Amino acid sequence: MARTAYHHGDLQQQVHDQALAVVREHGDSAISLRALAKQIGVSAPALYRHFADRESLLAELAISGFEALRQRLLQVKHTPPRQALIGIGLAYVRFAQDEPNLYRLMFGGQVLPRGFHPRLDDAGKAAFQVLEDTVERARHSGYLKPMPLALMTATAWSLVHGLSQLTIDGHLPNADAEPHLAEGITSLLLEGAIADTNRATDNNEDSP
Amino acid sequence: MARTAYHHGDLQQQVHDQALAVVREHGDSAISLRALAKQIGVSAPALYRHFADRESLLAELAISGFEALRQRLLQVKHTPPRQALIGIGLAYVRFAQDEPNLYRLMFGGQVLPRGFHPRLDDAGKAAFQVLEDTVERARHSGYLKPMPLALMTATAWSLVHGLSQLTIDGHLPNADAEPHLAEGITSLLLEGAIADTNRATDNNEDSP
DNA sequence: GCTATAAGTTAACGGTGTTAACATTGGCAT
DNA sequence: ATGCCAATGTTAACACCGTTAACTTATAGC
Numbered sequence A, B: 001m002a003r004t005a006y007h008h009g010d011l012q013q014q015v016h017d018q019a020l021a022v023v024r025e026h027g028d029s030a031i032s033l034r035a036l037a038k039q040i041g042v043s044a045p046a047l048y049r050h051f052a053d054r055e056s057l058l059a060e061l062a063i064s065g066f067e068a069l070r071q072r073l074l075q076v077k078h079t080p081p082r083q084a085l086i087g088i089g090l091a092y093v094r095f096a097q098d099e100p101n102l103y104r105l106m107f108g109g110q111v112l113p114r115g116f117h118p119r120l121d122d123a124g125k126a127a128f129q130v131l132e133d134t135v136e137r138a139r140h141s142g143y144l145k146p147m148p149l150a151l152m153t154a155t156a157w158s159l160v161h162g163l164s165q166l167t168i169d170g171h172l173p174n175a176d177a178e179p180h181l182a183e184g185i186t187s188l189l190l191e192g193a194i195a196d197t198n199r200a201t202d203n204n205e206d207s208p
Numbered sequence C: 001g002c003t004a005t006a007a008g009t010t011a012a013c014g015g016t017g018t019t020a021a022c023a024t025t026g027g028c029a030t
Numbered sequence D: 001a002t003g004c005c006a007a008t009g010t011t012a013a014c015a016c017c018g019t020t021a022a023c024t025t026a027t028a029g030c
Helices: A011-026 A033-040 A044-049 A054-074 A081-098 A100-106 A118-140 A149-168 A181-193 A196-206 B011-026 B033-040 B044-049 B054-074 B081-098 B100-106 B118-140 B149-168 B181-193 B196-206
Strands: none
Touching: A011 A033, A011 A044, A011 A054, A011 A100, A033 A044, A054 A081, A054 A100, A054 A118, A081 A100, A081 A118, A081 A149, A081 A181, A100 A149, A118 A149, A149 A181, A149 B149, A149 B181, A181 B149, A181 B181, B011 B033, B011 B044, B011 B054, B011 B100, B033 B044, B054 B081, B054 B100, B054 B118, B081 B100, B081 B118, B081 B149, B081 B181, B100 B149, B118 B149, B149 B181
């Protein structure tokens, strides 16, 4: 795998890295196969040896994004239910705010429709699974009401995803003025999900 | 303004309508100025007399979308707080499900960034205002806890927006199996937002 | 060493948004 | 009624884009 003109042995990885950098900085619409090839110093059709088409390359980048998100969520400690739930919600939103362009690609339903890139679908589910596990632990411990797990996780995901999208797109102008918005929102949802037994103690925890 | 070859007097509206139809059916990425011009029977640069560029045309379509969404939300009756809140949440999600491609354009932060099309920003705020008014009414009536209005509306909007996006992009596979998912999610959030005084009576209302 | 194949090359097709330069028309003021 | 101006079209051209076909080169395995 010598570094000759042909077979320089690293094209796939190099394209992936370069494209990921472009997406993170300028968004997926800034990805041009021809421009990428020129930057790397290779002809444009060479990329087709490693990616079926532009969309497949974008799918690979989105997979990287979901894996990065999953790693972030996995780092949230298994603290008592309330902190764990709020912690994972905040970690989710923070990821979106740290990587807005990547996050938009991951959930860009138009540019990357589900069902066409199995590994992408799997990567998304794997990230979601971490969130679901956290909810399940809280529910199993009796902290949450015994509602259907699917309902609870769908609610949690909707909330953090919606908040992420709205903030990174500038729809919530006072997001800067309210740095604790994410925490407040998560807590507000929790108020409706916790079992009545835990209601009194929790409120005391919040405002010491 | 006769219908001669030149000055056929209706180009702006015609382009708008045709483009809107394309977006609704195939999404914003399917919009091609050249193709639009050809369909209408006019040269491509003619469109630039009425739209600064492709993005400006898309912005106009998104404005139409926000106005349609606003009309939907305005049609929700001013029933007692709980029904009004759930009703407007369901109306919001239903709009997104009825017009997924249009909805994606309206909230496509990459293709239509905020701050570049003032009328678009205004249209978005006007739609959001309807949701905020409903929350404010419920809060003023004492049905909701006396929390900051911005926090409550941000939470509500995040939830319905997140749910909309996740369902239309196919991230919640059991959305079909759970037709009452939207209602359940909205109710779950409400559980944490209603004042304690109303808690008992409400639960009785829900399951008759 | 020969050969199959993986991994590059150039040339070309059809498409895109956009601009420049030019042509035609309709409405308004004289 | 006429003449002019601004609005609104036209064609030609530029610089891109994704993608395919046909060809060339180097590597790995027998």
